[in-house]
Amino acid sequence: MTVETILRPYDEEAIADAAERILAGECVAIPTETVYGLAADATNGEAVARIYEAKGRPSFNPLIVHVNDFGEAAEIAEFDCVAEILAEEFWPGPLTLVLPQSPDSPIANIVTAGLSTIAIRMPAFQPMRELIAASGRPLAAPSANASGKISPSRAEHVMATLYGKIGLVIDAGGTVHGLESTIVAVEADHLRLLRPGPIDRTQIEAVTGLELRDANDGKIEAPGQLESHYAPTKPLRLDAIDAEEGEFHIGFGDIPGDASLSPDADLVQAAALLFDALHHAEADEDCDAIAVAPIPNEGLGAAINDRLRRAAHD
C-alpha cells in the first residue's frame, strides 16, 4: 500500500495536522530528543498495528509509551518509590522505565505485545510534547525507520525508508542525542539495564543507590519477572480450520471460531486484537487448549504468524 507522504516543518499547524491524524488512527513521524519516532494513539490497537504495517516489522516487540506528565504515567504504570525517584530525577528526558502495568491502564494490548509490564517515558523535546498535548493521548512510538534500518536522527532519514508508507513527517532538524533512550527495568530489589543510552548507568546508580544489573547476567529471577515475550500457558495449535474438544478456537475471515480476530479478514484489525484474543482464550475455564485459524502470511500477517509460532513453541 502506498500513501502520499507529506514532509512539513515543525510549527503550530503541523502539530494540529499531526494531532488530527493521530485521532483518526494514523501514525505520524515526529522527532523526540533521542530519535524520530513513529507515533500512534497507544489506546487504539488498530492505530498501533499500522505502526507495524508501515515499518514492515516481521514481529511484534513491545513499544514505548510517551506521556507528558507524571499523572498520566501513573494511570498507565505502577511506580514504586525507586521508579518515582528515577522519574523525578530524569524526566522529562531520555530514560524509559519498564514497570508493572496498572490494572486499569487504557493502553491497547498490542503495545506491550501481551506482557504485564510496560515501557514508559516522558520526552523532553517540544514537538513530541506538543503532539501528546494536542492529541490528548499517550503515544506509542518506536523509532521511525523501516524494519532492519538504522534509527533516524533527521527527517531525511525517515523519508529514506518510510516514504510512501506514512502520511506525515514533521521536520524539526537533527535530534539532540541521536540515539535511543536508556531503558531500565525496575524490579523488586534491583534495576536492570535493558538498553544503554544517553543517561549513563553511573547516574542511575548514584540517584537510586541500587545495583544496575545487565540485561542477561544469568541471575535467578522470580517467576514471571522479565519475561521478554508473552506466551499463553495453554498449548496452542496453528492453522486450525476446526477446533477439537476442549480447544478455544480463535477465528479469522471465513472461519468464525469462538472469537474472531477479524471476520472481514482485515490484518490490521487482526493484529490489534491478537493479544486480547490470546488472553481471552487463556482465561476461558472451559478450554484447556487454544487453536487459531490460518492467517495469510503477507503484510502484518507475517508478524501475527511469527508471534503465534513463538507462542506455540514456548
Ligand code: TXA
Ligand atoms: O528513544 C527512544 O526510546 C525512541 C523514541 C522514539 O522515544 N523509541 C524507541 O522505541 O527506541 P523502540 O520501539 O525502537 O524500542 C523499544 C524497546 C525495545 O527494545 C523493546 O524490546 C523494549 O523497548 N521494551 C518495550 N517494552 C518492554 C517491556 N515491557 N519489557 C522489556 N522491554 C521492553
Ligand code: MG
Ligand atoms: Mg528501533
